[in-house]
Amino acid sequence: MTTDSPRPSAPATFDPTSDDEWAALRALGHRMLDDMFDAQQGLATTPVWQALPSEKQALFQQAGPEEGVGPATAYEQFRSHILPYGLGNWHPRFFGWVQGNGTPLGMLADMLASGMNPHLGGFNQAPAMVERQVIGWFADWFGMPGASGLFVTGGTMANTHAIACARVALGSRQGRNVRMDGVQGWPSASPPSPMVFYGSKETHGWAYKAAEWLGLGTRAFRTVPVLADFTIDVVALSRMIADDRAAGLTPFCVIGTAGTVNTGATDDLVGLADLCAHEQLWFHVDGAFGALAALSPLTREIVRGMDRADSVAFDLHKWGSMPFECACVLVKDPVVHHTAFRNSASYLSAGDRGPTAGGMYFNERGLDLTRSFKALKVWMQLQADGVERLGRVIAQNVLQVRHLVARIDAHPELERLAPAPLNIVCFRYVPTSVDLTAAEHDTLNAELLARLQEGGVVLPSSTRIGGAFALRVAHVNHRSVDADMDLLIDTVVETGRLIIAQR
Structure with missing residues (x-):
């Protein structure tokens, strides 16, 4: 015999249960909003980062x-x-990684999206129409009208979705059902040859993750040498494809990067598009931040050829300044996109009328069924300001980086270690008062970086260029002004000299 628990005197809920409780929460909400606006308005007077x-x-x-x-x-x-x-990426002197600052309106839009809390697996609802509209806008702006697309969490997921489409598309051309049989094929007398895809050695690490997640194995990602400007060597790539085919492998995709993570280099997208067309390979562009260069007349030519890609991945929480998470993948052929992820279940069946009319559109074009309303902040920011202002922010960042490069190149104690074609600068402090070995230069600049980050005035990050430790400025910051660039240079030199004096 069981004894029932006593029934509570009032039902449990997470909502306020009286007018007074609603009033108190409303007042607290207004205070939260005021505090966040105050924090954003006063960012320049605070440390970038503090422990x-x-x-x-x-x-x-x-x-x-x-x-x-x-x-x-x-x-x-x-x-x-x-x-x-926090990490400090909302600060005007955060230059550490390619992370956007967020915007006040984007913050409010996220509040509206969370308050409304719609499920973006699909459904016949206005939020789904918002997402499809924003995808259509970017498809038009990138020269891919009619492309299918999906909002996802970040660049890794956007790029991986694209490679999944490429994998299925190649299998279809070869009469292979990759979705049913897997990449290695169901046991048969003649299993298919291993599938491989290509990108430069400057390609972001997502490519290895994608190779693992898609069952290809990391050996399937073939790294191609780069030229002196850190762009992919298209001639070497062509030879690798021929050699791999001769060795019994099956090439299926080439990745071109618009804005590499280390130096901001953009591959020869036109050359890659030509090669992929000749070799009948899927052409994917990882434009995590660089794709948005297409929105500014100053930088549009840098990403010429991106419109010929079969798929493009880009992050609006990077150079688009949106709050996290806000990435997108575009697939030029909507049929291929749907084929790669089509899924059905009786409880998700499309109805002729009502909220299920049209079916679960986004669920059938990506891995997730449950998805948040990421597109609202993009929609609201663009409705409020237009794409022209976003293009002006992009141009502004590039011009600020050019100003920074000029300061570095003119300073006897600073050395630039790589070209800076877009919005990333790699350099180091090189004292003129003492002679240092390569290892001592690395140690000096590593200590300099730690002091800069802990000091809270400016926050760059680091990388290695040609084996040398480099300070790295990654600039997608809509809050920065030229004076912030000057302060960065002054702080680097002042801190470097102090370290040398303390040796």
Whole structure:
């Protein structure tokens, strides 16, 4: 015999349960909004990054709460323990990685999207129409009218979705059902040859992840040498494709990068498009940040040929300045896109009328069924400001980088280590007062970077160029002004000299 638990006096809910509770939460919400606006408006007077003090780390080591502390106290914990101690990518002097700053309107749009909380697997609803409209806008702007597309979390997922389409498209041309039989083929007397795809050795690490996730294995990603300007060697690529075919492999895709992560180099997209057309290979462009160069007359020529790609991946939370997460993949042939991810279940069947009319459009074009309303912030920002302003921000960043390059090249204690064709600069501090070995230069600049980041005035990151440790400025910051670039140079030189004086 079981004993039922006593029925609670009131139903459980996460909503306020009285007018007074609603009023208190409303007031707290207004305070949160004011605090975030104040924080954004005053960013330039705060450190870019600061470490969370040890005495505040205790909060994040507590066991999960059995009873709550209430919304007001929870918010105070956020304000005192979290808000001041983020990575700093919303700051005007954050140059560390290719991470956008977010925008005030984008923040509000995310609040609206979360408040409405629609499910973007598909359904006959306005939010789905917003996503399809924004995808159509970017397809037109990138010279791919009619392309299919999908909003996803980040560049890794956007690129991986594209490679999945390429894998299925090649299989279809060869009479292989990759989705049913896998890339290695169902056991048969003559299993298919291994599938391989190509990108320069400057390609972002997502390509190895994609090779693993799609069952190809990391050996399937073939890295191609680069030229002196860090762009892919198309001649070497052509030879590799021929050699791989002769060795019994099956090439299926070539990746061209618009804006490499290390130096901002953009591959010869026209040359790659020609090669892929001749070799009958899928041409994919990883335009995580560089694809958006197409939106500015100043930089549009750099990504010429991107319109000939079979697929393009780009992140609007990078040079598009949107809050995370906000990436997109475009696939030129909508039929191929649908074929690669088509899925059906009785509980997701399309209806003739009502909310299921039209079916689960996005579920059948990507891995996720459950998806958030990422497109709203993009839609609202573009509706408010237009794409012309986004293009002006992109041009502004490039001109600021050119100003930075001129300062570096003119300074006797600074050395640029790579071309800076777009918005990334790699350089190092080279003292004139002492002679250093290569290893000592690396040690000096590593210490310099640590002091810059901990000092909170400016925040670059690092990479290695030709084996040398480099300070790396990755600039997609809509809040930066020329004076921030000058302060970066002054701080680097001042800190470098101090380190040398302390040796």
